[in-house]
Each structure stands twice: as C-alpha cells, then as structure tokens.
Amino acid sequence: MKKQKLKISTQSKVIIITIVLALILLCNVLAPYKEYIAGQILFAKDKLIYVKTDEEHSFKPTWNKMELVEKSTTPDDSVCIVSDMTKEQKKEWKINNKYSFKEFSDTDYVNMKFFNHIQRISSNQFLQISYTYKKPFLFAKPVGYRKDKEINEIEDFGENFGSRLTSIKLQIYDINKRKVTNDRELINTRLVSDRYVLLYGAAKEIVISKDRIENKPFFVIPLCSINEEHFIGGPYRRTIDKNGIYDYPSDYTNIYCFYSNRHTNWMDIESLGNLLKQNGVDLKGVMCLYNSIDYNDVNFLIKTESLPQKDAYLYKVYPGLKKYRGKKGKVAKIYLKGLKSSDELVSYFLPEGQNVNYGDGIEIELKDKKKVKINSLEEYFDSIAQEKNDSYEEREVKEENRLSADLFDFK
Structure with a gap:
C-alpha cells in the first residue's frame, strides 16, 4: 500500500507562512520587553504559589497601638508617643542601645522595624511603611538556603527565608485628626518588573527620604542575599508618586536616617x-x-x-x-x-x-x-x-x- 503524501493547499501554505512571519515580528517587537514579560510571568506564578501570609517577617500598621500622643507644652515642636514595646524592640533593645550613643557610619542601615517604620514629616503628621510577605503553600528550600546559625541576621531576607514581598504600603497619620489621611500601595508594574527586589529586598530596613533635586520623596530598600550567585549590590532606590514607585531619584545622597552626628548647639x-x-x-x-x-x-x-x-x-x-x-x-x-x-x-x-x-x-x-x-x-x-x-x-x-x-x- 503506497503512502499518500500530505497535500497542503496553497491557501494553507500562505496562512502558515503568515503566522510564522507574524510570530517572528511579534518576537522582535517584544524583544526589548522580554525581561519585563518574564518578570510578569514569574510574578503571576508567585501569586499562585505564595498564598499564606508570613506573619513573622511581615509588618502591620501600629497607629491603633499608640496609648499616649502628646505635644510638648514648651515652645519647641516636639511630640511624645507611648506604646507597648513590640517583640522586635524587646529582642533588639540591647543591640540598638549599644550603638545608640555612637556615630553611625555612612554604610550603616538601620532596622527601621525597631522604630515601627515611623518617620515624622510635619508638626502633626507621621508616615509609616508596612509590608506583607507570603509563604509558598508547599515548602521548598530556596536556592542558596543555609542553616548556618552564626550567619549575620541582616543576611536573612527575601529568598533566604522562602517568602516573597507582595505588598509595601505607605500610610500617613495625622495626630491632630487622629486618623490615617493617606494610604497608598507602592508595589506596582514598575516594581514587579524589578522582581529581584521582591526576592531580596530587606523590607525591615526601608527608609523614605527626599530627592533634593526633583523635590519628591523616594524610598530605599537595601538588598541582600547569602547566595552569592544572586547577590545584587544595593540599595534599591526609586521615587514615589501617586501610582507608587516609578523612577530612579536624581539625588539620593541623604539615605541614612541616623547618620548626621551634629546639630547646631548640640554636642556630638x-x-x-x-x-x-x-x-x-x-x-x-x-x-x-x-x-x-x-x-x-x-x-x-x-x-x-x-x-x-x-x-x-x-x-x-x-x-x-x-x-x-x-x-x-x-x-x-x-x-x-x-x-x-x-x-x-x-x-x-x-x-x-x-x-x-x-x-x-x-x-x-x-x-x-x-x-x-x-x-x-x-x-x-x-x-x-x-x-x-x-x-x-x-x-x-x-x-x-x-x-x-x-x-x-x-x-
């Protein structure tokens, strides 16, 4: 029995050639965006896999935990806030206290979680960063995982404890109005495209600072990983607008919250x-x-x-x-x-x-x-x-x- 040759009509050939050419053209058009697309696909995968909140490494707003909020009765513009000490503050008080009356170097990052991620922006307004890490529904040891107990805690971020950053929020609280006046999600398309930040971002060291040239706020996330193959030098710096983060700051010299060692009429x-x-x-x-x-x-x-x-x-x-x-x-x-x-x-x-x-x-x-x-x-x-x-x-x-x-x- 003779084998019959597969016959393809001229019209079908034209359609196949057109589809192939269209795919080649589409690949060429999308080539500059391949990293972005890959990031979107990986982020979508993360959304499906990382579903359980990692309570240990996440941080929630603490405005409702302030027991006393009192402005100074003297002519200065100071504010006192009393609240319960968090587990983090109790755990790290001795460590932070040891360096309290010493000058920070220009490479020191501060555990802002110890300070409840609160920064003062006016006489009556404070900002606070909060964030959420998600765990995978099935545990899998991440690449580069180590159980070395002596490893410095600052290196224990991102993939090193197997979770992902899925939310970074900025809230502004007015102590006169006693309410949150601004609530904004910072993770957007731009940050998703820089997916490594979600893997290796040291969220507890996030600091908000000012771009003195653009006159806009920007945020800083130091990056760290014990896996040298994936290590990316930091910090990661991006300007903030109404849609979240969007661009490199023009001026980011002032990124160390507790660095300046002298003020006018203050001794070191x-x-x-x-x-x-x-x-x-x-x-x-x-x-x-x-x-x-x-x-x-x-x-x-x-x-x-x-x-x-x-x-x-x-x-x-x-x-x-x-x-x-x-x-x-x-x-x-x-x-x-x-x-x-x-x-x-x-x-x-x-x-x-x-x-x-x-x-x-x-x-x-x-x-x-x-x-x-x-x-x-x-x-x-x-x-x-x-x-x-x-x-x-x-x-x-x-x-x-x-x-x-x-x-x-x-x-």
Missing part, C-alpha cells in the same frame, strides 16, 4: 551620652539618635521603667508621661524638634530649674584623638572650633532637605 552624640550619664541617666534604658532625614532633629526613646523621678522637668514638658513611671514593657518615643541645645534635653531628667551638671569635666575626643575635658557646652564648642570647617558645615542638614508633608500631596 557620644559626648551627649557621657553628659547624660553624668546627670544620673541610666543609658541602658534610653536611646538617642540624631536624625538626618525626617522633620524632627532627634529621635529619643525611653523605656517607661527608666523614666526619671517624679519631680523631673520632663513631666512639665509632657504631663501625660508621668503616669507611666515604673511601668514595664512600654516605650516613650520622643520626636524632638526645635530644642535650643543638647543641654536642654539633659535638663529633662533633672528637677525644673536645676543646672546641667558637668561634674569634674566631661571628656571629649578631638579629631587628632586628643582627649580634653569640658565644663560647659560653651567650652565644648570652643574646643572643637578648629574643626568647624566646610565638611563640618555640610553635615548640618538644612530644613529644605528634610522630609515634609507637601511631598506626599500626590496629584
């Missing part, structure tokens, strides 16, 4: 720690960080069990704080703005009208490693007068370079 952070200690403050119960990004100049945290004696000037500034004296498991976060000097902060822990005590002299270290003792803030500035050069002045953050509420009036 290490010397301030020594002065607080001289005036009876237990440094294990307080944290002080000079802020170089937010509306406020200084972040000051006090465990409520470490609050000062009942006659301390602090309770005249924040009368509502007095009822928390001696209570355990809570923290008072004071966002300082407009204090005249570092001496004024120290005076919070003393009876009203009592002078700050410099004792036999507070030891400070100069640039040349020479150590001298000073007996007043004036002597401090006299001692470092020769260090007030251009580099010193550049480190003082101007008001127009800080976060402000108008940056988030998205049109």
Whole structure:
C-alpha cells in the first residue's frame, strides 16, 4: 500500500507562512520587553504559589497601638508617643542601645522595624511603611538556603527565608485628626518588573527620604542575599508618586536616617551620652539618635521603667508621661524638634530649674584623638572650633532637605 503524501493547499501554505512571519515580528517587537514579560510571568506564578501570609517577617500598621500622643507644652515642636514595646524592640533593645550613643557610619542601615517604620514629616503628621510577605503553600528550600546559625541576621531576607514581598504600603497619620489621611500601595508594574527586589529586598530596613533635586520623596530598600550567585549590590532606590514607585531619584545622597552626628548647639552624640550619664541617666534604658532625614532633629526613646523621678522637668514638658513611671514593657518615643541645645534635653531628667551638671569635666575626643575635658557646652564648642570647617558645615542638614508633608500631596 503506497503512502499518500500530505497535500497542503496553497491557501494553507500562505496562512502558515503568515503566522510564522507574524510570530517572528511579534518576537522582535517584544524583544526589548522580554525581561519585563518574564518578570510578569514569574510574578503571576508567585501569586499562585505564595498564598499564606508570613506573619513573622511581615509588618502591620501600629497607629491603633499608640496609648499616649502628646505635644510638648514648651515652645519647641516636639511630640511624645507611648506604646507597648513590640517583640522586635524587646529582642533588639540591647543591640540598638549599644550603638545608640555612637556615630553611625555612612554604610550603616538601620532596622527601621525597631522604630515601627515611623518617620515624622510635619508638626502633626507621621508616615509609616508596612509590608506583607507570603509563604509558598508547599515548602521548598530556596536556592542558596543555609542553616548556618552564626550567619549575620541582616543576611536573612527575601529568598533566604522562602517568602516573597507582595505588598509595601505607605500610610500617613495625622495626630491632630487622629486618623490615617493617606494610604497608598507602592508595589506596582514598575516594581514587579524589578522582581529581584521582591526576592531580596530587606523590607525591615526601608527608609523614605527626599530627592533634593526633583523635590519628591523616594524610598530605599537595601538588598541582600547569602547566595552569592544572586547577590545584587544595593540599595534599591526609586521615587514615589501617586501610582507608587516609578523612577530612579536624581539625588539620593541623604539615605541614612541616623547618620548626621551634629546639630547646631548640640554636642556630638557620644559626648551627649557621657553628659547624660553624668546627670544620673541610666543609658541602658534610653536611646538617642540624631536624625538626618525626617522633620524632627532627634529621635529619643525611653523605656517607661527608666523614666526619671517624679519631680523631673520632663513631666512639665509632657504631663501625660508621668503616669507611666515604673511601668514595664512600654516605650516613650520622643520626636524632638526645635530644642535650643543638647543641654536642654539633659535638663529633662533633672528637677525644673536645676543646672546641667558637668561634674569634674566631661571628656571629649578631638579629631587628632586628643582627649580634653569640658565644663560647659560653651567650652565644648570652643574646643572643637578648629574643626568647624566646610565638611563640618555640610553635615548640618538644612530644613529644605528634610522630609515634609507637601511631598506626599500626590496629584
């Protein structure tokens, strides 16, 4: 029996050739977008696989957990917020406290989850970042997974614990109106196309800063992975608009929230720690960080069990704080703005009208490693007068370079 040859009509051949040419043309048209398309496909796959919320690594808004929100009764523009300490704060208090009265280097990222991801943007408005990680419905060890207990915790992000970032939200809360006035999802098409951020983004270190050239807010996500094959240097920086993230910032020099070590009429952070200690403050119960990004100049945290004696000037500034004296498991976060000097902060822990005590002299270290003792803030500035050069002045953050509420009036 002879085999019959498959006959294809001329019309069918034309159709097949047309389809092939159309596919080739489509591939050429889509070629520049292949990474984007691949990212969309992978993200869609993630949506199907990663369905269970990873509660351990996610972070929810905490506005409803604020027990006391009180503005200072003095002419400065400071705010005190009291809330229960989170598991993260209890766990990492000693670690963060150890570095509290030391200058951060220009490569240090901060665990913003420890600060509840809250940043102040005006006299009465605060922003907060929250985010959601999803677990796979079937556990599969991710590429590069390791059980090395000694590995630095900062490397334990993204694929290293097998979850994916599926949501990053920015909320703005008005303490006068006592409500959220802006609620915005930042993950959009652009961020999905940069899918590696969802795999390796260290969400707990996200910081919002200001693009000083474009006059817009941008967010920073440090990237980290223990798998060298997938390691991508960071941080990831993108500007924020009404649709979420959209472009590289023009200016991203100011990305370290607690980097600036000096403010006008404030001694350096290490010397301030020594002065607080001289005036009876237990440094294990307080944290002080000079802020170089937010509306406020200084972040000051006090465990409520470490609050000062009942006659301390602090309770005249924040009368509502007095009822928390001696209570355990809570923290008072004071966002300082407009204090005249570092001496004024120290005076919070003393009876009203009592002078700050410099004792036999507070030891400070100069640039040349020479150590001298000073007996007043004036002597401090006299001692470092020769260090007030251009580099010193550049480190003082101007008001127009800080976060402000108008940056988030998205049109």
